[in-house]
Amino acid sequence: MGEWLSDFGMFLAQLLSLAVIVGLAVVVAARLRGEGGDEARLKVEELNRRRGARTRRLRLAASEPGARKRLAKAFRREDKRQTKAGKGRSGKAGGDGDEGEARPATLWLLDFHGDIRASGTGRFAEEVSAVISAAEPGDEVVVRLESAGGLVHAYGLAAAELDRLREAGLTTTVCVDKVAASGGYLMACGADSVRAAPLAVLGSIGVVAQVPNVHRLLKRHDIDVDVLTAGRYKRTLTVLGENTEEGREKFVEDLERTHELFKRHVAERRPGLDMEAVATGEIWYGSEALEKGLIDALGTSEAYLVERMASTRVIRVRLEPPRRLGERLSLAVAAGVERALLRGAEALDASRWLKR
Template structure:
C-alpha cells in the first residue's frame, strides 16, 4: 500500500511539473506575440576597414618572426597619419552596398524598401549605390514592387549599379534593368523575359468517381481556369490573353530602362550567360561584384547596409514548422523552374 502511494505521488509530481512547464511556455509565447514584431536592426560595415585588417594579418603571416615587430610599427604609424589627416573619411565619396536575394515571392522586398528609404536621406553627390542581386524570378506583382523600389533610386538621381554574380532572370531581370549600370559575372544568367503560368486540373479524375464540383462566379471572367471544375475554351483564351498582356507590360518596363535592347528579339523567355548577355545588350560589362568593390575601395569608402530581422520567441522555440515547410516547397519550385541553367 505504501509503495502504491509513493508511486502515485511521484507520478502526480511529474505530471504537475510537465503542466507547469507547458504553462510557462504558453505564457511566454502569448507574451511574445502580444509584443508584436521586433523592429529590424540596421547593420553597417565598412569594407575598407575589414579589407585592411585582413591584408595586415596576411602580411604578418608572410613575414619572418624577426620582422613582425617592425611591420607592426609601420601599421601604427600609418594609422596615426590617417588620423592626423582626418582618417579615411576625409573628402572621400561613399559606395553604399545593399543585397537582395529573391525567392518566389520576393520576400526581401520589405527590407529592400526600408534600406532604400534610409539611403535616400544620406546619399550625397558623388556617392553610388551598389545592389548585389540574385534572383531567378517569381510572382509578377511581387517583383513588380521590388523593381519599383529600385526605381526610387533612379528617380532620385542617385547613381545605381547592379551586380549579378549568379542569376537575374525573369522577375530578377525586371529588377536588374533598373540600374544605371548593370554588370555581370562571366557565367551569370540573365534574361528569361517571359511569363509562365501552370494550373493543374483534376476535373476528369473527379468526374470518373462521380464527384461534381460547382464553380459559381459573379463576373464573366472572375474565374477563367479552375483546378477542380471543368475549364472552357473561352476561359483558356482569356487566361492566355492575360498572360500576353502581362508579357507586354514586362517588355515595356525593360524597353523604358534599356532602350538600346531589341526587346522583340530578346523577350522570348531565353537566357544568356555573361559575355553573351553583353553582346545582346542585356548588361553593360563583365565583372564580379567583389572585383568592383575592391576597385572602388581605392578611392571611396565602401559600406554594406542591411536590415536584420530579430527573431521572435515562437521562432526561437522552434514553432515555425509551417514556415519551414513552405520555404522548402518554394525552394523546390524554384529549383524546378531554374533547372534549365542549374547544370554542370
C-alpha cells in the same frame, strides 16, 4: 585527507554546474525579455576597414619574423597619421562656421536575395529609404542581386523600390554573381549599370503560368463541382471545374498582356535592346548576355567592390529583423540538416571517382 579532497572536488563540480545552469537561465531570460520588441536593427559596416585589417594580418603572417615588428610599427604610424588627418578635417569643417570640405564619395552596398514571393522586398524598401536619406550627390549604390524570379506583382514592387534610387539622383549598379532571371532581371534592368559574372544566368523575359485540372477525374467518380462567378472573366481557368476554350483564350490573353508590360518595362530602362530578340523567355549566361546588351560589363561583385575601394568608401547597409529564440533554434536545426544533406550528396558524388 584523500577522502576530503574527493568531497571538496565534488562540491566544486556541483557548484560549477549550478553556476552554469543559473547563467544559462539568466541569458535565456534576458533574451526573452529583449525579444518583446519588433524593431529591426540597421547594421552598417565599412568594408574598407575590414579589408584593410585582413590585408595587414596576411602581410604580417607572410613577413619574416625579424621584419614583423617593423611592419607592425609602420601600421601603427599609418593609423596615427590617418587619425590626425581625420581630426584636422573635422576641426576645419566646424571651426570657422563655414561649410568645410565635402565628404568623399561613398558607395552604399545593399543585398537582395529573392524567393518566388520576393519576400525580402519590405526590408529592401526600408534599406533604400535609409540610403536615400543619408546619401549625397555623387554617391553610388550597388545592389548585389540574386533571384530566379517569381510572382509578377511581388517583383513589380521590388523593381519599383530599385527605381527609387535612380529617381533620387543616385548612380546605381546591379551586380549579379549567380542569377537574375525573369522577375530578377525585371529588377536588375532598372540600374544605370548591370555587371554579371561570366556564367551568371540572366534574361528569361517571359511569363509562365500553369493550372492543374482534375475535372475529368472527379467526373469519372460522379463528383460534381459548381464554379459560380459574377463577371464574365472572374474565373478563366479552374482546378476543379470544367475549363472552356473561351476561358483558355482569355487566360493566354492575360499572359500576353503581362508579357507586354514586362517588355515595356525593360525597353524603357534599356532602350538599346532588341526586344524581339531577347524577350523570348530564353536565358543567357553572362558573356552571352553582354553580347545581347542585357548587361554592361563582366565581373564579379567582389572584384568590382575591391576596385571601387581604392578611391571610395564602401559601406554595407543591412536591416536585420528581430528573431525570437524559437526561430533562431529552428534556423540552426535547418542549417544543420542542410549541411548534412549536402555532405551526403558530396560523398555520393565523390564515391564515383573512388571506385577501383
